[in-house]
Amino acid sequence: MSSTDTPTEEAVEEVPAPDTTREAMLEQLTGELGGALVGSHLEPGIDLTIRVTADAWATTAAFLKTGMGFGYFNFLSAIDWKPSPFGRDMDSQVDIALDGTEPKEPEEMTWGLAGGETRFQVFARVNDVVKHRGITIKADVPDDSLTVPTWVGTYAGANWHEREAWEMFGITFAEHPGLRHIYLPGEFEGNPMRKDYPLLARRVKPWPGIVDVEAMPGDDDDEDDGESSDS
Amino acid sequence: MTDVTDRQQLNYIAAQAADARVNLELETEGMTLNIGPQHPATHGTLRIVAKLDGEQVIAADPVMGYMHRGYEKLTEVRTYPQVTTLINRIDWLGSFANEVPFILAAEQLMEVEAPPRAQWIRTILFEMSRIANVVLFLGDVAVQVGAVTPAFFAFRDREHILNQIEAVTGGRFHPNFDRIGGLKDDLPAGWVAETKLVMKKMRRFCDEIETLVFGNEIFEARTRGIGVIPADIGLQYGLSGANIRGSGVDWDVRRDQPCGLVYDQVDWKVWTHPDGDSFSRCWVRLQETREATKIVDQLLDTIPAGPVMAKVPRIIKVPAGEAFVETENPLGVMGYYVISKGDLVPYRVKIRSASFNNMSITPWLLKGVYVPDIITILASLYFILGDIDR
Numbered sequence: 001m002s003s004t005d006t007p008t009e010e011a012v013e014e015v016p017a018p019d020t021t022r023e024a025m026l027e028q029l030t031g032e033l034g035g036a037l038v039g040s041h042l043e044p045g046i047d048l049t050i051r052v053t054a055d056a057w058a059t060t061a062a063f064l065k066t067g068m069g070f071g072y073f074n075f076l077s078a079i080d081w082k083p084s085p086f087g088r089d090m091d092s093q094v095d096i097a098l099d100g101t102e103p104k105e106p107e108e109m110t111w112g113l114a115g116g117e118t119r120f121q122v123f124a125r126v127n128d129v130v131k132h133r134g135i136t137i138k139a140d141v142p143d144d145s146l147t148v149p150t151w152v153g154t155y156a157g158a159n160w161h162e163r164e165a166w167e168m169f170g171i172t173f174a175e176h177p178g179l180r181h182i183y184l185p186g187e188f189e190g191n192p193m194r195k196d197y198p199l200l201a202r203r204v205k206p207w208p209g210i211v212d213v214e215a216m217p218g219d220d221d222d223e224d225d226g227e228s229s230d231s
Numbered sequence: 232m233t234d235v236t237d238r239q240q241l242n243y244i245a246a247q248a249a250d251a252r253v254n255l256e257l258e259t260e261g262m263t264l265n266i267g268p269q270h271p272a273t274h275g276t277l278r279i280v281a282k283l284d285g286e287q288v289i290a291a292d293p294v295m296g297y298m299h300r301g302y303e304k305l306t307e308v309r310t311y312p313q314v315t316t317l318i319n320r321i322d323w324l325g326s327f328a329n330e331v332p333f334i335l336a337a338e339q340l341m342e343v344e345a346p347p348r349a350q351w352i353r354t355i356l357f358e359m360s361r362i363a364n365v366v367l368f369l370g371d372v373a374v375q376v377g378a379v380t381p382a383f384f385a386f387r388d389r390e391h392i393l394n395q396i397e398a399v400t401g402g403r404f405h406p407n408f409d410r411i412g413g414l415k416d417d418l419p420a421g422w423v424a425e426t427k428l429v430m431k432k433m434r435r436f437c438d439e440i441e442t443l444v445f446g447n448e449i450f451e452a453r454t455r456g457i458g459v460i461p462a463d464i465g466l467q468y469g470l471s472g473a474n475i476r477g478s479g480v481d482w483d484v485r486r487d488q489p490c491g492l493v494y495d496q497v498d499w500k501v502w503t504h505p506d507g508d509s510f511s512r513c514w515v516r517l518q519e520t521r522e523a524t525k526i527v528d529q530l531l532d533t534i535p536a537g538p539v540m541a542k543v544p545r546i547i548k549v550p551a552g553e554a555f556v557e558t559e560n561p562l563g564v565m566g567y568y569v570i571s572k573g574d575l576v577p578y579r580v581k582i583r584s585a586s587f588n589n590m591s592i593t594p595w596l597l598k599g600v601y602v603p604d605i606i607t608i609l610a611s612l613y614f615i616l617g618d619i620d621r
Contacts, residue, residue, distance in 0.1 A: 072469060199308060
């Protein structure tokens with residue numbers, strides 16, 4: 001405790017007001033995109049997420065940049081919504097496929113904000129640095145082709161992000177100027193960020209960090225404590 | 232060719248003349264220069280393949296991935312508290328600042344708010360990370376133009392900051408101190424008074440650097456007008472931090488999109504510089520370090536009493552949902568897009584690191600510069616390889 005402590009004032013509780021700016025943004029986007037806007041999620045005071053069709057992926061970016069002032073490119077990546085067949089969670093000591101048991105039963109896919117229909121989604125975020133707001137854009141990637149149009153024409157910075165998403169998820173960005181490996185060696189096979197790509201560390205030995213409620217010190221008697229307690 | 236305008240014809244002639252000069256008069260020949268992977272100017276393992284014509288760069292292509300550790304994949308098998316030990320290592324010079332946006336995103340999903348005292352200490356440690364990080368930059372940038380002494384000054388004075396961070400967190404480089412719902416521990420006795428002295432030392436360091444480096448003719452000659460980034464190009468590439476403020480864009484996440492930290496409680500200023508060259512980026516960082524010491528000083532004066540930890544369950548399961556939180560880290564905007572399905576582990580974490588975006592402009596920026604300027608431009612962009620490779 002420091003000597004300069006001062007009593008704190010009670011934080012003023014704010015009543016969540018309707019988020020008029022984001023509602024207006026959503027209205028403008030709905031007007032422009034029409035049927036291409038297939039989902040949206042507005043969290044008042046926090047964020048706006050929209051989902052568009054894969055065909056409208058690039059045109060949405062162009063409209064956001066030129067029509068709505070979102071000139072700042074934040075990031076672009078992808079999500080694999082398929083549950084991992086390895087039972088990769090903290091409740092399982094090892095990947096299920098490792099000890100020979102049958103794979104986990106295929107679970108239903110569930111999607112996040114703004115919904116979804118396909119296994120893969122690309123998502124990106126752009127900002128308006130003048131009005132200090134951001135928006136997340138998602139798009140379903142068609143299961144049969146895994147291709148969406150590139151953003152490089154609109155945001156030059158999307159180049160590297162798309163290379164990363166291509167290498168990690170295997171999603172092709174049509175008309176990208178140089179779709180090649182960015183992190184992994186050129187001869188690398190597979191798409192490591194897919195949920196069905198095994199995590200090699202888990203196959204070598206069980207993960208020791210499994211969560212269970214550890215006994216607090218002094219709760220139980222330690223066996224190897226006898227010698228060290230001699231004074 | 233009837234529809235060729237005068238302008239196009241002139242351009243064509245100029246291009247022909249330029250080609251002729253390159254190929255005939257000087258008889259130059261293209262050459263590929265590999266800079267790195269191990270190079271003192273790259274703050275880690277980065278390789279730049281530069282195609283040269285004489286001493287001019289025709290094309291530059293950074294090759295990354297030497298340090299790729301797959302953190303985004305690893306977060307999918309680590310519980311939320313365990314993730315902080317990984318993301319500490321992303322920007323190893325300002326580790327504490329990396330933890331904060333992830334914790335804030337998890338708190339946003341859990342609808343937990345840290346107590347005021349924790350928010351204050353968080354912000355103080357956040358700014359101290361910034362100072363520890365940028366101090367090293369200020370010393371190091373001079374090395375790139377041939378001066379070594381400021382680097383020694385930087386390492387000497389950074390020690391004071393690290394000692395203070397160590398006194399609170401127990402770790403010099405990887406504090407792992409931030410928790411969902413607050414902080415691991417409270418400040419030790421006497422820490423506030425000592426930190427104020429350290430802030431004074433840091434301001435003195437900034438003055439020294441300003442005289443030694445920024446007032447230096449060679450430094451000015453090597454950085455003024457070199458590596459100019461226009462604001463609209465910088466925005467397209469997603470530059471952030473001093474790199475974008477050095478191009479005159481008045482945008483600082485700390486002020487404009489506040490999230491969980493108490494920057495609105497202090498009186499401070501966002502510095503910008505209109506030139507967009509290497510010098511302005513360095514200059515903005517110098518001013519920001521000064522500003523950070525002032526922020527820390529003010530926060531130390533107003534730090535409220537109370538607990539540093541909110542009530543959170545022993546085993547943290549984050550409710551299903553998605554949250555994106557970004558903060559203004561030493562290197563620029565750092566954000567985590569956390570997707571939870573209500574498990575012990577995140578379903579997907581997208582790490583939006585500052586340096587990856589900052590670095591992505593280099594192929595555009597290095598085109599046409601001269602070989603010695605590659606180094607000063609890279610230094611002024613200031614990246615940490617862990618932040619690029621993740």
